[in-house]
Amino acid sequence: VLKNPVLSVLRDINFSSILKQSNFIKRDIGKSPYLIILHFLYMFIINKRISTFMKQSSDSYKKDVYYRLLKNSKYNWRKLLLLSSVKLISKLHILQKAADTRVLIIDDTVEIKRGKFMEGSCRNLWNNKEHRTVKGLNIVSLNYSDCYTDMMLDFSINYNRNQIVNVNENYFHHKSNAYKRRVEGNNSKNNLALQMVNRVLKSGIYADYLLVDSWYAKPNFIYEIKEKGLDVIVRLSKSNRIWQFTGKYKTLERLYTRVKSHKSSKLGNYNSIKYSYVSTTTTHKTLGRIKIVFIKTKDNLIPIVSTNINLSDIEIINTYKKRWNIEQGYKDLREYFQFGKEENRIYEALIARITLSFLAYNLTSYINRINNEPQTLGELFRNLECQLETLAIS
Template sequence: GFTTSYLFHLVFCLIFHHKSWCTLLSSKKGDCYPAKDAVYRFMNHSKFAWRRFLTYLSAHAVQKVDALTDEKRPKTLIIDDSMFDRNRSKKVELLARCMDHSSLTKRFYKGFRMLTLGWSDGYTFMPLDFTLLSSKNAQINGISNNIDKRTSGYKRRVEALESAPIIIPSMLERALQAGISADYVLMDTWFTQQPLIQSIVELGLDVIGMVKNTNQRYLMNSQRLSLKELYKIATPVPDKKGILRSIHTTMANGVQVKVVFVQNRNKKSEWLAILSTDCTLSEQEIIRIYGMRWDIEVFFKTTKSLLKLQKEFQGMSYDLLISHTTIVFSRYIVLSWQNRCHTDQRTLGGIFYELCDEVNELDWAVALQQLIELLEDTLKKTNTKIQKLIKSQLQQW
């Protein structure tokens, strides 16, 4: 038999050989590898705690990156979802009909919504957790009857039928319990809803997210105002390109927020609203921090285009989808850390700090030499007694 660590390593490194699993087995070295069934049994196993593995791995990587990040630099947790397409599938477990809300045509597809939580310092992104969401109302296939209800796999299947606002607080709580530090939670318009914001604030985190003009109301002078009405009474921000107005207000659930209105680049006659529960931030800082949310979009694109998410393994089990997605996320974590090592000189460790000390000593020596030269120039303009006194002092130094 083969150990699980060996099988994990085999699947993990598959992408770096530029070969699919079937191609690798049919190659000249195919006899050296386990049979196809061994790998699929490993990935279809419902008792493996893939979430715990990903949490520990990402927390360890984040702690290494966090040590290289300035304490004053904001660290963020980013929440977003992306389509997990399985349009050609018919019998995949928990397969559902989902809507691609990022598409202008609002098209529907068969598959899942990949709800993802990630960490970013604005330079390095690390995926922390995910859930492949199905749907209770638009479900095509249900949960398999053969699954043991005591396993981790069954718990994740039950979770897949919950809504995103219910799952997100528990994802954040697990990340915080793993020792991951963050200052803000960044969200898109689909998640910036008042009940979810309140749940996140209760965890001790601030929220920065874009909001749409929906039925949400904001309290201002004992009046319940919509976002459009709030824009009309907001204070204009002078001499700030792209920033139109801002206002401090309170949501209907009592959470105080600051709303910044910015110009829509795609349609300059319209505006976009960014909400922050940290009212001490300036308008520019709110926009700058919210811009870090783009890191998760790059992550989605990379995993699907380069790391073969959705395409590398095909199976009907929900466990296989979870295991393969976890392995793809693990690849990204390793690549992200390697990229940080090659671009951040501080990852050289002791050599970097020794070099810094050497530079500091050199600067001090140069400064002292310049001071001595300045004193020697001054000596020429003084009388003999003072010259002798200063020379004797310089010799002692």
């Protein structure tokens, strides 16, 4: 008899209780939110649109039922994602080793959207992949990784000054989930990141380090994270205005020149990229004692700072490499879980679709981890797709 792996995991984490805590109520949509969300998870994992799913499944609901769930302004989608992630991570503890490094990773991605009336979409967003400005969504997200499993914990949509549709024009009560979610996008990306880290730490998720790229590498941001008891490993921007150190050697360039002349560099490689590295410990007026590892490639000098000065150079480098897990996560989300393919004009529906993509990704990552023979996410995805298409979906 075939088992439904997705349904089994949802039962294990008591998903119905999580829905109640997140304000998902049946009377608002006329059908069980549990079953509707289960259908959405099936859609993402077997990679089907709502219309295709309705044609192929005899147990599907009418289209209005799915859209009523997506557009509802009362649901707390953030709480749903975070509580389910907390449960999944807690179940991984028995598989984790004491030596495993657990990290939180902050990053943002730009998803191109061409719709003229999509709430939250902005013009003039820089897209690193396209190397040009585009129209779309700027999504700041927080990821958890323990070396073997990655999970998306939280996200916010950030606006610039070029919003296509003003998301604050629709009236919502100032205490509603919809209102809070809409207005938060006016905050800076650093503030959004701080709020996300706050929520995750309060939920009880433990991590050794927070990893961020140079965009978030501001002394005040790092200081606030450090005050919460979390060490930070971050790539620095080469800005003498932002980064001034105490003592004789105040800039990154002068620090590097001095340390290179006093210490011999060591060699390393990352895939096909060869590099040399050397480190120093210095003092910053806001952060106190910090350790900087200078990585020199053929074309670039990359300074990486750790607030934990007891780590070795190679530990700092290897830990920071884990930041690329979130880039792979975005890639898998786009390829397998319909992330970036949202076409909803309404902001609440957009938040719901992204949350469901992240939830499907987390469940799949968890299923892969608890398997006796872990696969690549692509292999597991194809196996789950076959299993769910074989099952009578209900």
